[in-house]
Amino acid sequence: MLSFLLFILGSLITFVISQDCTPYSSSYDFSSGYPNIWEKPTSDNFNTDEFQQVYNSIDWSQVPDIQPHTVVNGDIDQSNYPDDDPDCWWTYNQCSSPNAPGVQPDVTICPEPETWGLTYDDGPNCAHNTFYDFLKENDQNATMFFIGSNVANWPKEAKRALTDGHHICCHTWSHQYMTSLTNEEVVGELYYALKAIKTVIGVTPLCWRPPYGDVDDRVRAIAQQLNLPMTVLWNLDTNDWDMEPDGSETSDQIDSNFQSFVDMGTDGTFANSGCIVLEHELNNGTMSKAMEWYPKIVNAYQYVVPIATCMNVTQPYAESDYSYPSFTDYTGTN
Numbered sequence: 001m002l003s004f005l006l007f008i009l010g011s012l013i014t015f016v017i018s019q020d021c022t023p024y025s026s027s028y029d030f031s032s033g034y035p036n037i038w039e040k041p042t043s044d045n046f047n048t049d050e051f052q053q054v055y056n057s058i059d060w061s062q063v064p065d066i067q068p069h070t071v072v073n074g075d076i077d078q079s080n081y082p083d084d085d086p087d088c089w090w091t092y093n094q095c096s097s098p099n100a101p102g103v104q105p106d107v108t109i110c111p112e113p114e115t116w117g118l119t120y121d122d123g124p125n126c127a128h129n130t131f132y133d134f135l136k137e138n139d140q141n142a143t144m145f146f147i148g149s150n151v152a153n154w155p156k157e158a159k160r161a162l163t164d165g166h167h168i169c170c171h172t173w174s175h176q177y178m179t180s181l182t183n184e185e186v187v188g189e190l191y192y193a194l195k196a197i198k199t200v201i202g203v204t205p206l207c208w209r210p211p212y213g214d215v216d217d218r219v220r221a222i223a224q225q226l227n228l229p230m231t232v233l234w235n236l237d238t239n240d241w242d243m244e245p246d247g248s249e250t251s252d253q254i255d256s257n258f259q260s261f262v263d264m265g266t267d268g269t270f271a272n273s274g275c276i277v278l279e280h281e282l283n284n285g286t287m288s289k290a291m292e293w294y295p296k297i298v299n300a301y302q303y304v305v306p307i308a309t310c311m312n313v314t315q316p317y318a319e320s321d322y323s324y325p326s327f328t329d330y331t332g333t334n
């Protein structure tokens with residue numbers, strides 16, 4: 001009897017905790033016209049008129065001929081890559097100034113001094129309402145790098161980002177190492193993520209962030225031609241993505257990472273230009289850390305802003321009827 005009661009109690013607790021994350025039906029149909037959720041696009045996707053039109057809209061003479069890297073045991077293989085970094089491969093040496101002509105440099109910092117560029121990757125998270133409530137209560141917007149597969153699974157949560165005024169950027173369809181993909185796969189990862197965001201949220205981002213920061217001149221050139229002129233990296237990584245229990249760093253280690261970045265807000269590190277910090281809405285652990293450290297960040301830095309704001313992008317989406325405040329407007333400075 002007791003064990004039965006414990007079973008019921010356990011089920012109840014599990015239900016309460018996972019309630020937000022129970023798949024629900026929506027008016028959006030992702031069963032066709034998209035790759036499988038959390039899978040790379042395949043020939044099923046490539047052999048469609050829709051995809052061919054997108055693929056053929058790219059001027060491939062402007063895309064450097066770089067062979068895809070291989071992934072070994074879940075890691076991108078850097079052996080045999082030349083020391084002089086011909087492809088400006090961020091993974092190899094954090095190169096962000098392309099060698100290929102006409103390719104835009106990555107955005108890695110906020111140009112304004114004493115400014116923290118606030119970014120959260122890998123959403124929308126199915127259980128992010130507490131976190132988004134927190135940001136709202138603090139009148140704080142951030143740049144959200146959304147994964148297309150998560151947008152497909154959690155459309156209500158995706159829409160909330162726009163309603164709350166956050167700045168939405170693309171974080172690919174299924175979160176692969178982009179430099180390991182064929183040209184068709186790169187196009188598919190970006191195109192279908194943008195399509196999902198447009199379908200569900202109603203806007204088309206002009207910015208994206210490569211998963212793991214894995215980008216080179218080939219991938220940048222393709223993204224740029226898909227109307228993603230802004231590739232956003234970071235110059236400070238909290239390593240929250242690698243936190244226990246799923247990762248290898250302890251909670252204390254993540255705290256000390258945050259603390260050192262908070263210290264940089266008052267020790268003159270960013271006297272001339274600011275930072276862009278990598279954080280995640282990946283799970284309850286990363287969202288809790290984000291909320292715990294936010295007040296200290298705001299105390300230490302003069303400005304805490306989304307990337308559109310720090311880059312003075314007032315039209316963050318392809319749709320021209322949506323505008324965003326400039327840095328001056330957002331911060332009330334002039």
Ligand SMILES: [Zn+2]
Binds near residue numbers: 122212
């Ligand atoms: Zn990511």
